[in-house]
Amino acid sequence: MKKLNYYLTIGFLGLVLLGTAGLYLPQYRGAEQALFLEIYKDGQLYQKIPLSTATDQEIKVTNEMGHYNLIEIKAGQARVKQADCPNQVCVHAGWLSKPNQITFCAPNKVKVKLTGQGNNLDATSY
Secondary structure, three states, X not given: OHHHHHHHHHHHHHHHHHHHHHHHHHHHOOOOOOEEEEEEEOOXXXXXXXXXXXXXXXXXXXXXXXXXXXXXXXXXXXXXXXXXXXXXXXXXXXXXXXXXXXXXXXXXXXXXXXXXXXXXXXXXXX
16 A cells, blocks of 8 residues: 555656646747847837847837837847836836747837747747
């Protein structure tokens, strides 16, 4: 009886480990793919930058009314560092570092998105 409990416990722990690995491995699949930062202004592609070769920089996107979003690129990731919109949702979204991550500033009509090759499916809910 003790051997049966031992084997059941080992089998159960093995299943738990396999299930946990199945949840986390899809996040790391394709991490070596090239990431591109796409900045959209008024629904049109404003700039597309390969993050793997991009230097640390800041890009200011200004609309015709003078409102702006300051986008920072650093160490292969990007974020909206500063914006003059009232709610600051785009700023609080933080760093984007994985394919299909996105932030959007509705008042200024600016969208910042990370894309990569072969990233049709999103394995993570945001």
